[in-house]
Amino acid sequence: MAGIGFELKKLFKNRGLMANVRAYLYSIFVTVGPIVISVVVITLLQFLLKNIGIERYKREVLQATIMYSFIFSVIFVSGYCMMLSRYLSDRLYLGKKEDVLPALYGSLSIILIISGIIGFVFYYRSPLNTIYKFFAYLLFVELIIEMVLSVYISAVKDYKRVAYSFLYGTLLAIMTGYILMTYTILDKILSVLIAFDLCILVVIILLAYEIQKYFREKSTLYFNFIKYFSDFYLIFCTNIFYTVGLYAHNFVFWGLPEMNHIVENTYVYAPSYDIPSFYAFLSIIPTMVMFVVKVETAFYEKYRNYFYLINNGACYEDIEVAKNEMKNVIFKELVYIMEIQLFFSIGFMILGIKLLPFIGFTSNMIDMYNILVLGYYCVIIMFVIMTILLYYDNKRNACLVALNFMITSFLFTFITINIAESYYGLGFFIAGLVSVIFAIVQLIVYFNNIEYNIFCVQVSWKEKSGGFLSELIDRINKIGG
Structure with a gap:
C-alpha cells in the first residue's frame, strides 16, 4: 500500500478535475486492473469461440477450467500472501531490503510444492485429454505465482511498467488465441486455454523482472518468513476465512x-x-x-x-x-x-x-x-x-x-x-x-476503548527467542546459505 499511497498523494496534490480523474484512474488500475484485464481477455476469447460455432458444452469446459483455476488459486494462496505482505512490510520498515527477494524464492518453492501436488491429484483422476489437463494445471500454477508476485508489486514504484506488463500479456493472449483458432488444427478450446496461459506467463515474466530489478540485494534468509506464521497466525486465518466465505455460497x-x-x-x-x-x-x-x-x-x-x-x-x-x-x-x-x-x-x-x-x-x-x-x-x-x-x-x-x-x-x-x-x-x-x-x-x-486497546493490550515487539520452529528455520536458512 505504501507505494500506491505515495503516488496517490502526488496526484491529489494537483488541483482540478483532470488531476482527480488521473488519480482515480490510477487507483482503478492498481486495485482492480488484473480483474478487469482477466474479464476482458476471457470475454473476448469466449466471444471468438461462440462466433466460430463451437458447441456450448465445449465452451463450458473452458469456462469451468478458468473458474476453478481462479477460485482455488485464490483460496490456497490468500492467507499465505497476507503473511508475506506483513513480512515484506516489516523488512522494508527495518531497512532490511536484502531479505525481500530471498523470501520470494522461498515462499514460491513452498506454495508451489503444496498447490502443485493438490492440482496434480485433482487432474490425475480427470478423464479430460492429457494435453488439455497439462495446460489447465499450468494455468492454476501460473495464477498462484502471479498472486505471490502481486504482493511485491506494491513496493515497486514504476507502475507504468507494471501496467505495460498486463497490457502486453492481454494483447498477446488475444492475438495468439485468434491465430491458433484460425490457422492451426488445434482444438479450439485448447487454443484459447494456451492463449490465456501465455497471457499469465508474460505477466509473470515481466513482473518478476521488475521485482528483481528493484530488489537487487540478496541475503540467505530464504525461509525466515515462516516464523511469522507462529506470531501472526490470526492474519493468515483472517484472509482464509474471508476468502472461503466469498465462495461458500457457491460451494453449497x-x-x-x-x-x-x-x-x-x-x-x-x-x-x-x-x-x-x-x-x-x-x-x-x-x-x-x-x-x-x-x-x-x-x-x-x-x-x-x-x-x-x-x-x-x-x-x-x-x-x-x-x-x-x-x-x-x-x-x-x-x-x-x-x-x-x-x-x-x-x-x-x-x-x-x-x-x-x-x-x-x-x-x-x-x-x-x-x-x-x-x-x-x-x-x-x-x-x-x-x-x-x-x-x-x-x-x-x-x-x-x-x-x-x-x-x-x-x-x-x-x-x-x-x-x-x-x-x-x-x-x-x-x-x-x-x-x-x-x-x-x-x-x-x-x-x-481505544486508549485501553492501544496502551494496555498491545503485544510486545521484542523478538521471541527459542522454540522448535525458530531453531528449525534458522538451520534451514544456514543450509540455504
Whole structure:
C-alpha cells in the first residue's frame, strides 16, 4: 500500500478535475486492473469461440477450467500472501531490503510444492485429454505465482511498467488465441486455454523482472518468513476465512442436485447461480477503488499524526484532539463509502434488469442477481471495516469478523436453499448483513476503548527467542546459505 499511497498523494496534490480523474484512474488500475484485464481477455476469447460455432458444452469446459483455476488459486494462496505482505512490510520498515527477494524464492518453492501436488491429484483422476489437463494445471500454477508476485508489486514504484506488463500479456493472449483458432488444427478450446496461459506467463515474466530489478540485494534468509506464521497466525486465518466465505455460497449450490452441472466428470458448478454471482461481484469494484483512495489520502494522515503525538510525548490535550479527528475521519469516510456504494449497487441492479436478459438471464437469474448485489454490498463494507481493524493491529476481532462471515455464508445459504427456489441468494445476503453489523459493533467497541486497546493490550515487539520452529528455520536458512 505504501507505494500506491505515495503516488496517490502526488496526484491529489494537483488541483482540478483532470488531476482527480488521473488519480482515480490510477487507483482503478492498481486495485482492480488484473480483474478487469482477466474479464476482458476471457470475454473476448469466449466471444471468438461462440462466433466460430463451437458447441456450448465445449465452451463450458473452458469456462469451468478458468473458474476453478481462479477460485482455488485464490483460496490456497490468500492467507499465505497476507503473511508475506506483513513480512515484506516489516523488512522494508527495518531497512532490511536484502531479505525481500530471498523470501520470494522461498515462499514460491513452498506454495508451489503444496498447490502443485493438490492440482496434480485433482487432474490425475480427470478423464479430460492429457494435453488439455497439462495446460489447465499450468494455468492454476501460473495464477498462484502471479498472486505471490502481486504482493511485491506494491513496493515497486514504476507502475507504468507494471501496467505495460498486463497490457502486453492481454494483447498477446488475444492475438495468439485468434491465430491458433484460425490457422492451426488445434482444438479450439485448447487454443484459447494456451492463449490465456501465455497471457499469465508474460505477466509473470515481466513482473518478476521488475521485482528483481528493484530488489537487487540478496541475503540467505530464504525461509525466515515462516516464523511469522507462529506470531501472526490470526492474519493468515483472517484472509482464509474471508476468502472461503466469498465462495461458500457457491460451494453449497454446487452440491445441490437440481442446480449443479458436472462437466467432463471433472468440474462441478452451478451456472444458473454462479453467473449471476459473478456479475453481482463486479458491483463492488467502486468501493475497492474508493477505499484505497480514502485510506491513503484522508484516513492515513490522521492515523499517522495520532501515533506520532503518542510516540513523541505530546501533551494529553493534543493527543485527545488528534484522536477525535482520526475517529471523525474514519466514520465520516466509512459513511461516505457506504453511500456511494449503495448508489452504484442500485445502479447495477437497474442496469442488470434492463441488460442481462440480452445475454440469456432468466427471470429467476435476475432475481438472484439483485439479491446477490445487496449481499456483496454488505460484504464489501464488512471488508473495509475488517481492514480498518487490522490497521490498528486488532487481529483478533478482524479474524472473528471473517470467521463469522465464513460460517454464516455456509449456514444461511444451506438453510435458504431448503426453503424454496425463490429464496436462492437470500442466504448470502443475510450472511453479509449479519457480518457487517457484527463488524460495525466491533469497530465501535474498539474506538470506545481505544486508549485501553492501544496502551494496555498491545503485544510486545521484542523478538521471541527459542522454540522448535525458530531453531528449525534458522538451520534451514544456514543450509540455504
